[in-house]
Amino acid sequence: MAPTITAATGLSQDHLSLSHKLRKPVVEKLRRERINSSIEQLKSLLCAEFLQQQPDSKLEKADVLEMTVTVLTRLQQQNKTHFLSQSLMKNSQQSHCTELHNHREALFCLQSSTSKDKRPENSAPWRPW
Structure with a gap:
């Protein structure tokens, strides 16, 4: 068996x-x-990219792949630069807003302390109506 x-x-x-x-x-x-x-x-x-490089030549597969890597690397660099500039602008705007807020807060405190000094304690607040 x-x-x-x-x-x-x-x-x-x-x-x-x-x-x-x-x-x-x-x-x-x-x-x-x-x-x-x-x-x-x-x-x-990547047609436009190929026309800039060699408009009349036949591209090999390796050429297409190399061109793709070049374009993607360039796009990645642009994205990093764009992200960095956006981050810097955002930080700058936040810093400016914080400064403005602090300035307004300081003015409000100054106005509050000044108005308390001028107004008697028992008098009603001034209203234009």
Whole structure:
């Protein structure tokens, strides 16, 4: 009985190996198609950038990828600069608002203490109506 099981197992392994050998080229072709499709999408997204660099030359996949890295790096730098300038402006505005608030508070305290000095304690507050 043991040899029969081994023979069946061997047959099964041969079948799996054959199936794998037949399927591998199809899977690889699909992978290459996905890569090529993505590179074409990058090319169309960066069309203006490519026209500035080499308008008449055919670009290799490596060129498209390098250009994409360059553009994304530049965008990342711009975002960092923009974020930094926004943060500085926000901090400046907050500082200005704090100064203004402190100034108003000081004026209010000064006015309050000055008006208390001029007004007798038992008199009613002045109203324009």
